[in-house]
Amino acid sequence: RQPRPLLLTADPKLLDQLLGLAAAAEAAVDVAIELTTCRPQWTDAPLVLLGVDMATAAAARLEARAGVLLVTGGSASPELSNIADAVGAEEVICLQHGEADLVERLADATEPPVPARVIALVGGCGGAGASTLAAGLALTAAGRGPSWLIDLDPLGGGADTGLGAELSAGARWNDLQTLTGRLSPHALRAALPAVAGVSVVAVGGDAVRELTPEAVRAVVSAAARGGGTTVLDLGRHRTAARDVAVG
Numbered sequence: 001r002q003p004r005p006l007l008l009t010a011d012p013k014l015l016d017q018l019l020g021l022a023a024a025a026e027a028a029v030d031v032a033i034e035l036t037t038c039r040p041q042w043t044d045a046p047l048v049l050l051g052v053d054m055a056t057a058a059a060a061r062l063e064a065r066a067g068v069l070l071v072t073g074g075s076a077s078p079e080l081s082n083i084a085d086a087v088g089a090e091e092v093i094c095l096q097h098g099e100a101d102l103v104e105r106l107a108d109a110t111e112p113p114v115p116a117r118v119i120a121l122v123g124g125c126g127g128a129g130a131s132t133l134a135a136g137l138a139l140t141a142a143g144r145g146p147s148w149l150i151d152l153d154p155l156g157g158g159a160d161t162g163l164g165a166e167l168s169a170g171a172r173w174n175d176l177q178t179l180t181g182r183l184s185p186h187a188l189r190a191a192l193p194a195v196a197g198v199s200v201v202a203v204g205g206d207a208v209r210e211l212t213p214e215a216v217r218a219v220v221s222a223a224a225r226g227g228g229t230t231v232l233d234l235g236r237h238r239t240a241a242r243d244v245a246v247g
Helices: 012-024 039-044 052-061 078-087 095-110 130-141 185-191 213-225 238-246
Strands: 006-008 030-032 048-051 068-072 091-094 116-121 147-151 198-201 228-233
Touching: 006 012, 006 039, 012 048, 012 068, 012 095, 048 052, 052 068, 052 078, 068 078, 068 095, 078 091, 091 095, 116 130, 116 213, 130 147, 130 198, 130 228, 147 213, 185 213, 198 213, 213 228
Parallel strands: 006 030, 006 048, 048 068, 068 091, 116 228, 147 198, 147 228
Antiparallel strands: none
């Protein structure tokens, strides 16, 4: 089997927290509570989350390697930085503030890369036909694999309306505005209306005036990780275009 991320800690509370984060990332992991049994995993794991309780012993008995994160349930300190240096850890992560980062790292370490392309369209002026072209590209791409059409123009008519799916059940942007962090592509696709194989993220009839940057980044990232083709209809709304560029 493929090597899994390794959780290395004998602290039951910390281990429970890390297992919860692994579940949130949908990541299968290996667990070790002592150094003598984990040398193969220490060498082969794509990512190691090393509990601070075992860091000093690991620094003394295991070879330094890349891809180690030193994790503590408390706060960071200069002493922890020294320990991290000794074991070769990339950084010290405090669970109080770093849970989202750990979920991201676990998911990245276990999620196989898939071929994907992202196409962003913006019209030179109103009525130029960018939304129509975006819909056509997404429908054409659906014949070759997964396809997403993401409407990032809150001032437009709605991608679902353009595809004749304004009455179809599924989430619109007003339902997705509170999303942040890493989303499952499969869960997102299941929540959206679909037209001829195209998963549509639309502004919808109950339009929102602004799209939150965090939600835009989360949705676009999930679609891209879902593979296939993601078509972004930016419209001429500068905020949406900026959020995609930053994300």
